[in-house]
Amino acid sequence: MGKQDLDVVVIGAGFGGMYMLHRLRKMGLRARAYEVGDDVGGTWYWNRYPGARVDVESMQYSYQFDEELQQEWEWSEKYSPQPEILRYAQHVAERFDLRKDIQFNTRVTAAHFDDANEDWLITTDRGEQVRARHFVLAVGCLSSFNVPDIPGINDFAGDSYYTGKWPHKPVDFSGQRVAVIGTGSSAMQSSPEIAKQASALTVFQRTANFSIPAQNRPQDPDYVAYVKANYPELRAKAKTIYGGVVDEFGTAKALETPIEEIHKDLEARWQKGGLTFLGGFTDMLTDRQANEIAAEFAKNKIRSIVKDPKTAEMLCPKNIIGGKRLCVDTEYFAMYNHPHVNLLDVQETPIERITAKGIVRGGVEHEFDSIVYATGYDAITGSYLRIDIRGRNGVELKDHWDAGPRTYLGLMVSGFPNMFMVTGPGSPSVLTNMLPSIEISVEWITDAIADMRAEDKKLCQARPEAEAEWVAHVNEVASKSLRSTVKSWYIGANIPGKPSVFMPYLGGQPAYLAKCQEVVANGYEGFDLT
Numbered sequence: 001m002g003k004q005d006l007d008v009v010v011i012g013a014g015f016g017g018m019y020m021l022h023r024l025r026k027m028g029l030r031a032r033a034y035e036v037g038d039d040v041g042g043t044w045y046w047n048r049y050p051g052a053r054v055d056v057e058s059m060q061y062s063y064q065f066d067e068e069l070q071q072e073w074e075w076s077e078k079y080s081p082q083p084e085i086l087r088y089a090q091h092v093a094e095r096f097d098l099r100k101d102i103q104f105n106t107r108v109t110a111a112h113f114d115d116a117n118e119d120w121l122i123t124t125d126r127g128e129q130v131r132a133r134h135f136v137l138a139v140g141c142l143s144s145f146n147v148p149d150i151p152g153i154n155d156f157a158g159d160s161y162y163t164g165k166w167p168h169k170p171v172d173f174s175g176q177r178v179a180v181i182g183t184g185s186s187a188m189q190s191s192p193e194i195a196k197q198a199s200a201l202t203v204f205q206r207t208a209n210f211s212i213p214a215q216n217r218p219q220d221p222d223y224v225a226y227v228k229a230n231y232p233e234l235r236a237k238a239k240t241i242y243g244g245v246v247d248e249f250g251t252a253k254a255l256e257t258p259i260e261e262i263h264k265d266l267e268a269r270w271q272k273g274g275l276t277f278l279g280g281f282t283d284m285l286t287d288r289q290a291n292e293i294a295a296e297f298a299k300n301k302i303r304s305i306v307k308d309p310k311t312a313e314m315l316c317p318k319n320i321i322g323g324k325r326l327c328v329d330t331e332y333f334a335m336y337n338h339p340h341v342n343l344l345d346v347q348e349t350p351i352e353r354i355t356a357k358g359i360v361r362g363g364v365e366h367e368f369d370s371i372v373y374a375t376g377y378d379a380i381t382g383s384y385l386r387i388d389i390r391g392r393n394g395v396e397l398k399d400h401w402d403a404g405p406r407t408y409l410g411l412m413v414s415g416f417p418n419m420f421m422v423t424g425p426g427s428p429s430v431l432t433n434m435l436p437s438i439e440i441s442v443e444w445i446t447d448a449i450a451d452m453r454a455e456d457k458k459l460c461q462a463r464p465e466a467e468a469e470w471v472a473h474v475n476e477v478a479s480k481s482l483r484s485t486v487k488s489w490y491i492g493a494n495i496p497g498k499p500s501v502f503m504p505y506l507g508g509q510p511a512y513l514a515k516c517q518e519v520v521a522n523g524y525e526g527f528d529l530t
């Protein structure tokens with residue numbers, strides 16, 4: 001058996017890859033991360049579009065693994081803007097001297113398990129090859145940007161922008177006629193900012209989306225002092241909450257509550273802002289009637305904000321609320337009251353093609369100076385499947401996942417020994433506060449590697465039956481939620497030909513964490529350590 005160049009190769013230097021590298025180095029392992037970008041930050045490195053900001057409050061959307069770090073860092077706003085989150089990632093990289101073990105501007109193109117050598121052979125787009133005992137994918141859930149399949153997309157003579165791959169220099173739209181395609185979170189955050197500069201903004205909407213106002217504001221110093229004085233308790237409490245975010249949640253069912261009280265709760269949550277709009281009652285995402293009450297409330301808000309009734313109706317979603325991920329916006333709906341902002345439906349009258357001058361819809365060519373594609377991601381599995389990953393006996397990951405992702409705990413895949421995933425498919429990931437979920441994954445993986453080394457085990461692999469059971473459980477939990485009934489990126493519906501499977505685990509962070517801990521307590525139940 002040949003020797004390995006490294007103990008661990010990590011792919012990605014976002015929040016997952018950075019923490020992974022930090023833990024591996026503390027364990028004394030030889031580890032290197034490969035990153036496509038020229039710096040750390042992942043999502044927050046790429047998403048530099050105007051208005052980009054987090055929609056989980058920053059005091060909680062941050063690392064907790066180092067008490068000094070969480071005490072020293074100052075977040076300026078309730079929901080901090082992208083440049084500040086990127087600075088935080090850079091600060092972490094400096095504080096823990098991470099960059100020396102990150103190779104930037106490098107894409108890993110292939111990772112093949114070598115059956116004879118029992119290690120991974122990793123190939124990059126620079127033609128390098130390295131061998132490592134372990135291989136960790138910290139590739140992010142929303143990092144493979146979806147370039148829509150619209151005829152003529154390359155013919156446009158003006159400037160094209162993708163929210164998920166925004167230029168590093170600020171873009172000035174002053175005096176321009178701008179098109180935004182898409183009405184998800186990225187479009188809802190960027191459009192109001194673009195509208196402030198553009199002479200005309202046209203938003204192309206395929207599916208109307210629900211959005212709750214952010215009610216963003218500068219940090220309240222008293223709140224910051226309270227959180228910092230109580231960080232360990234608050235972080236521990238967050239681990240007991242479904243989404244991993246401390247907030248106020250109700251325990252009653254909407255269907256057993258008088259309608260006035262439901263409306264009072266929804267109004268209070270609308271005024272407070274943010275993602276926990278549906279958190280007052282336990283049946284909002286399991287009971288259609290309960291959901292309808294909240295949906296109607298949110299639609300009436302749109303009708304009260306948007307002055308033109310026709311535009312307001314177009315903006316009112318037809319779906320259940322919370323089926324697609326809720327958006328959190330600042331002045332998105334109010335933006336349509338400006339005479340230079342226009343909304344076009346492309347559900348009934350789709351975009352036909354892009355031309356040198358603009359966008360053709362319904363036989364009419366609309367001329368633009370710039371087009372912004374806020375068209376989402378090949379979510380959750382996209383970033384795995386664009387790497388040529390092969391496990392035992394040359395089996396390709398894309399074949400193993402041809403009917404949808406199959407994992408054990410979102411951490412490992414049977415037949416792919418020593419390949420670990422940070423917040424992989426089948427883990428709660430995007431349904432929860434990402435930073436704590438990343439920490440749970442990273443800590444589980446690094447502890448497993450430490451246990452393997454302590455017991456002189458070379459390989460860890462998920463048993464096929466454990467994987468099958470977990471996949472069945474993930475599907476069963478999903479089937480009980482209204483969320484699985486909606487065509488969303490959670491089920492791959494935004495990417496033509498993608499298998500329709502609810503990819504994240506809907507059981508919540510506490511249940512997931514308990515399962516991960518139980519598996520370890522039972523001697524890595526469902527895994528073979530050899």
Ligand code: NAP
Binds near residue numbers: 149187489
């Ligand atoms: P998205 O939610 O998938 O939205 C993409 C939009 O583009 C949808 O409105 C989609 O319409 C539309 N679209 C796609 N292809 C199209 C086509 N060919 N023609 C017309 N319209 C097309 O993507 P996103 O806005 O980037 O958000 C993705 C996720 O990232 C969010 O749900 C959230 O989890 C995360 N995110 C978070 C933040 C934050 O924390 N603040 C900000 C941005 C994103 P359909 O709905 O009809 O498919």
